[in-house]
Amino acid sequence: GAVVSQHPSWVICKSGTSVKIECRSLDFQATTMFWYRQFPKQSLMLMATSNEGSKATYEQGVEKDKFLINHASLTLSTLTVTSAHPEDSSFYICSATGTRVGAFFGQGTRLTVV
């Protein structure tokens, strides 16, 4: 299957700082990437849909100024959590998709804000 690489796999940051998470599709061109957040024992929550070269589409309730998404190329999307707070601590996961092939997920990033 296709490979989606997400980096870093875990990060600890201080409250008020920003953290950037990268998501790369290594062997296919991903016109669309998705960003999810998952709290323990809960379902994946879609945060935003990222299309190459255009602004991301955010789900209701997700602050676009806090979770900045950039999809500058067909293989790279980034999520920046700005002014992070402890309540932003979560497991962040990206996925990339092609037509009729399902979604391929990155390894996830465990963010802890202290």
Next chain:
Amino acid sequence: QKEVEQNSGPLSVPEGAIASLNCTYSDRGSQSFFWYRQYSGKSPELIMSIYSNGDQEDGRFTAQLNKASQYVSLLIRDSQPSDSATYLCAADNQFYFGTGTSLTVIP
């Protein structure tokens, strides 16, 4: 937007048994269906895809699609403890996931 519904479980089966996971969908126009497996603390991985009525087999896994009844199933034969995970289904380009079905295989 919930286009698919899963029996939320949790499901427990003894090792060696067949585990059956079910999913129903509402959009009759849906063409492609996917099953994902998510281990605790890990991200989901795509394990099966099915596009036409009938069965799709891959090793111990069989995906079944019944478009008339609008359901898709995943059967896991000879279940192993390593199959213990949460299983998610999705249709077409739907990328909203529910809580999935938690499967525990008891040694």
